[in-house]
Amino acid sequence: EVQLLESGGGLIQSGGSLRLSCAASGFAFNRNAMSWVRQAPGKGLEWVSGLNYNGDTTYYADSVKGRFIVSRDNSKDTVSLRMNSLRVEDTAVYYCARVSGVAGGSYAVFDYWGQGTLVAVSS
């Protein structure tokens, strides 16, 4: 059974940094791209960042480019999101999602999701 377990969320002041982690199990982690998707309170889904199966290709939404860094450790089956210079508008539940394929592309869908971790940024 595929499982994704996020951790690392919490309350942080504006301008601060936080590192989210996602522990994967139940599948061959090094065969799938991974991604982060967030959802602000009462709002829709917003894709944040992703990376291919071995981490040498990364993708970022314009809203986080230059502030967030995505990485993975295939020896530990984990993907991380380092979030710097946090803003109030980054407040959201952050979901880790498995991508159905080794990289992004038109066929790449989010076929499994974690339960999310809440990041709250205060001013």
Place this chain on the structure above:
Amino acid sequence: SYELTQPLSVSVAMGQTARITCGGNNIGSKNVHWYQQRPGQAPVLVIYRDTSRPSGIPERFSGSNSGNTATLTIYRAQAGDEADYYCQVWDSSTPWVFGGGTKLTVL
């Protein structure tokens, strides 16, 4: 950047057919995927590549895509189908793009 437009809400009588649209420039040339998100839960993939259903998704869920509009159709709507639904595509300028979401109410 590529944009996807969904209606904020759709209502359907129980047992009837619900249609949720997703508009985008020449979206018919893209692969469209749909997610269901029940209150307090993580999203679930219900349709991928326009028309395919993952295992475990009822046949009542169907998708189509042509021109500037993709459509998620839910036949014989049930109370358990009440949820937010999001369309999603891949675009070279923005990688993964989501629509704004549609709240489905089953009356």
